Amino acid sequence: xxxxxxxxxxxxxxxxxxxxxxxxxxxxxxxxxxxxxxxxxxxxxxxxxxxxxxxxxxxxxxxxxxxxxxxxxxxxxxxxxxxxxxxxxxxxxxxxxxxxxxxxxxxxxxxxxxxxxxxxxxxxxxxxxxxxx
Amino acid sequence: xxxxxxxxxxxxxxxxxxxxxxxxxxxxxxxxxxxxxxxxxxxxxxxxxxxxxxxxxxxxxxxxxxxxxxxxxxxxxxxxxxxxxxxxxxxxxxxxxxxxxxxxxxxxxxxxxxxxxxxxxxxxxxxxxxxxx
DNA sequence: TACAATTATGTAATGTTATTACATATGTTG
DNA sequence: CAACATATGTAATAACATTACATAATTGTA
Ligand SMILES: [Zn+2]
Ligand SMILES: [Zn+2]
Ligand SMILES: [Zn+2]
Ligand SMILES: [Zn+2]
Numbered sequence: 001x002x003x004x005x006x007x008x009x010x011x012x013x014x015x016x017x018x019x020x021x022x023x024x025x026x027x028x029x030x031x032x033x034x035x036x037x038x039x040x041x042x043x044x045x046x047x048x049x050x051x052x053x054x055x056x057x058x059x060x061x062x063x064x065x066x067x068x069x070x071x072x073x074x075x076x077x078x079x080x081x082x083x084x085x086x087x088x089x090x091x092x093x094x095x096x097x098x099x100x101x102x103x104x105x106x107x108x109x110x111x112x113x114x115x116x117x118x119x120x121x122x123x124x125x126x127x128x129x130x131x132x133x
Numbered sequence: 134x135x136x137x138x139x140x141x142x143x144x145x146x147x148x149x150x151x152x153x154x155x156x157x158x159x160x161x162x163x164x165x166x167x168x169x170x171x172x173x174x175x176x177x178x179x180x181x182x183x184x185x186x187x188x189x190x191x192x193x194x195x196x197x198x199x200x201x202x203x204x205x206x207x208x209x210x211x212x213x214x215x216x217x218x219x220x221x222x223x224x225x226x227x228x229x230x231x232x233x234x235x236x237x238x239x240x241x242x243x244x245x246x247x248x249x250x251x252x253x254x255x256x257x258x259x260x261x262x263x264x265x266x
Numbered sequence: 267t268a269c270a271a272t273t274a275t276g277t278a279a280t281g282t283t284a285t286t287a288c289a290t291a292t293g294t295t296g
Numbered sequence: 297c298a299a300c301a302t303a304t305g306t307a308a309t310a311a312c313a314t315t316a317c318a319t320a321a322t323t324g325t326a
Contacts, residue, residue, distance in 0.1 A: 008302090008303065008304090010303080011303095026282080026283075027284080028282070028283070038305095040305070040306070041305070041307080042285090043284090043286095044304075044305075044306095046283095046284070046285080047303080047304080051303095062195040062254065062256070063254050065282085065283060065284090065312095084239070086243060086246070086248050088248075089251065095248070099239070099242065101238045102235050102238045105235050105238075106217070106235065109217075109232065110219060110257060110259070113219070113228070113261075114261075115221075115228070115257070115259055115260070115262060115265070116260040117219075117258070118222065118258050118259040119257075119258045120255075120257045120258070121196050121256045121257075122253075122254070122255050123195070123254045124243060124252075124253045125250070125251055125254070126243070127248070127249040127251070128246075128247075129248060132249040133247075141274060141275090142275095143274080143275075159311080159312075160312070160313075161311070171276095173276070174276070174277060174278080175312080175313070175314090176276085176313090176314080177275075177276075177277095179312095184274095198283095198311085198312060198313090
């Protein structure tokens with residue numbers, strides 16, 4: 001009941017956990033956080049994550065095997081192209097952004113070779129301004 | 134003895150397997166392929182992979198949890214910036230490329246925010262020209 | 267050569283991430 | 297209600313990766 005309707009109970013619980021977190025969470029960490037809400041098995045988490053990914057409400061960070069709430073929930077964040085992430089290796093903070101030029105360059109490359117893109121991952125691992133200081 | 138010197142026996146075996154493969158391989162698949170060469174445990178593979186990554190002879194594909202031989206081995210492929218991959222979801226074929234403009238755009242973004250990049254992942258999953266036809 | 271230091275290897279056990287299979291429940295539609 | 301689709305609960309297993317500890321090979325140097 002904390003977020004957007006059209007979500008089932010489990011989906012809403014998982015999304016809530018991700019929204020309240022300031023760093024990406026693995027499926028098993030989410031599971032632990034939801035034990036008190038009746039979660040018992042990984043599949044309960046993975047099923048909710050799958051639906052939330054479909055709806056564009058969360059993202060999977062491939063280089064971390066972890067998940068974050070979309071930083072632009074509600075709007076067209078993911079409808080205007082590929083999303084990129086800058087991920088701090090020290091504090092775990094994630095910045096989500098979008099760059100049209102990058103999108104276009106990658107689209108040009110694939111188009112020139114007849115490659116049909118389905119999903120693009122851009123993840124920059126490093127140190128955020130605070131942690132690098 | 135099949136490839137570049139300065140490699141140990143295990144490193145050379147693992148690199149050989151990756152070079153002969155036309156698709157990315159997981160660590161456990163590599164292990165299976167090297168049973169006849171005395172490999173018994175995952176760690177033998179992971180240790181060799183770590184060293185090969187350090188030397189820039191292979192790449193890890195984060196979205197697949199798998200590894201490929203560098204397409205530009207020998208030269209400065211990885212010294213001239215971030216490498217990107219187009220990965221076919223149907224046949225597994227991987228194309229490795231580099232785009233200066235993409236690099237610069239991402240560098241501009243991070244620099245503007247004081248983020249210090251350490252490793253950047255760019256992976257485009259989709260269908261190669263052959264498979265999309 | 268002898269020795270110490272470093273690097274590489276072998277093996278077992280364990281930890282982490284993700285899926286398959288099957289049963290039950292809930293909601294929607296005609 | 298019946299039929300269908302969607303969501304959930306649970307157990308077991310598969311796939312990916314690391315820790316811990318012991319041994320061997322290599323390298324540098326007194
Ligand atoms: Zn988003
Ligand atoms: Zn940080
Ligand atoms: Zn390369
Ligand atoms: Zn293909």
